[in-house]
Amino acid sequence: MSLYGGIELPGHPCPENVRRLDLLPIPQIRRMMRMGVGIDKEWLWELGSKLESRKVELRKEISSYVPPDKLEEFVSSSSGEGEGGMGLELNVESAEQVATLLFKLLGVGSGRQLKRTKSGKRVSTGKKQLETLKREHAIVPLILEYREASKLKNTYTDRLPEIARLHPRGEECLICGRPHREDHWRVHTEILTTRTDTGRLASKSPNLQNIPVRTVLGREVRKAFVPQPGWKLVAADYSQFELRLLAHLSRDANMLRIFREGGDIHLATAMRAFGIDDPKKVDKILHRAPCKNVNFGIAYGLTYLGLYDLMALTHATAGVPVPDWLDEAWCMEFILKWFELYPQCVEYFELQHYRAKRYEIVWTMCGRVRPVPEVRSVHKRIREAGLRQAGNMPIQGSQADIFKVGMARVERRLVEWRAAGVGVEALLPIHDELLVEVEEGWEDEVKTLLEWEMGRAMHDGQTGELRCRVPILTEGKVMEEDRWTKE
DNA sequence: TTAGAACGCGCG
């Protein structure tokens, strides 16, 4: 944990002008926690019961693949089961049982190089692994579907209604202080400001920063979040913020040019990397996918082996066989080529690695410091992890710095709105996105406000004399359906 | 019986 924000560490010469970071918007954050976010309990109950019946079906179907004479093995290893007499079924929640069934009894993936768990005890049954084995046995997609249903039910549809609090209609709500038109339920998260090593905020009890959005079923969960009666939800997020920051921090001419021209960075990378002239000839899986993966992954220190895994997963998920020319050597070449396209990014990472090794710290645009003593470890694995953290922290951390400035700028304006009698509240910070609730009739205004204020966070005095070298794109969205949705 | 590790997975 880094509590060093803006403070120079004794004994560490700081070679550049590291500025004080003094803009944690604590009062605004406390206000968001008090407000909470509205939820539709009936929606969650209904969704939960659908998930439950699907789980029952899937569990039955999955269990039918277990050789009957081997069932005892599972019963003996699982202690909690056994209620209900005859209900001898596989516990799909147990990774151990799933592994035994798949790899010992059914021989799935035999002759293939299978990834093992972190401890090396057995073969992994993680999503990545199972995705590549999807077509080998009909049971595999069933397990994946069960896992999704189970996750959504346990973590979201069951939990959220339990911890929601009733905000009563009336002049002044005792919980949040706002007058509500009708009774409704809200969940209150705790926002932690000193939890992360990079300066990001964290959310717990419940974590509202990981509400599903990437799958169709997941988005149904997200739809359970609603505005209070008579209000609208509005959200605004930065697009490709970390990549733009890499362009800014590295001053890479090619990357800056692409962003300044407002082009599609993944497409532009694909055209240059594969030497394609016509944008229409760029294939989504063949060309754009690896570029997207590398564009995002590079800030995390992605290696050619990681890229190979990602490519295998991309193809498996799309149901396309991996082409025979796509191997680890190809991935290595591709990453080298990527750095040739964006040569100043190499210098960026070299600079961060130098700072890490020389001073054992790296820092963000606003001067938030992260110690990285790992880079001097005697263990190569730890050292390399430390270097990846060092390369990533100024990007992720600067994103957090600027996001906070954006939040502070937004809140300053919302205070004025409230003084003028408009009901408007910030509800949730999600790393590069801010969720806001506003009285009906003001939603378009507030969307414009969010885009304006967040989009100018880099011009703020707090980020110092640093010129904004890259356009920061902010996209606001009004939830017309009165549910939290994507796009 | 229980605290914590292991595993897996939701999000940016």
Added chain:
DNA sequence: AAAGCGCGCGTTCTAA
């Protein structure tokens, strides 16, 4: 041998 950054949380499994 591992091989991608930052989080929180649910269930299963294990060691005390």
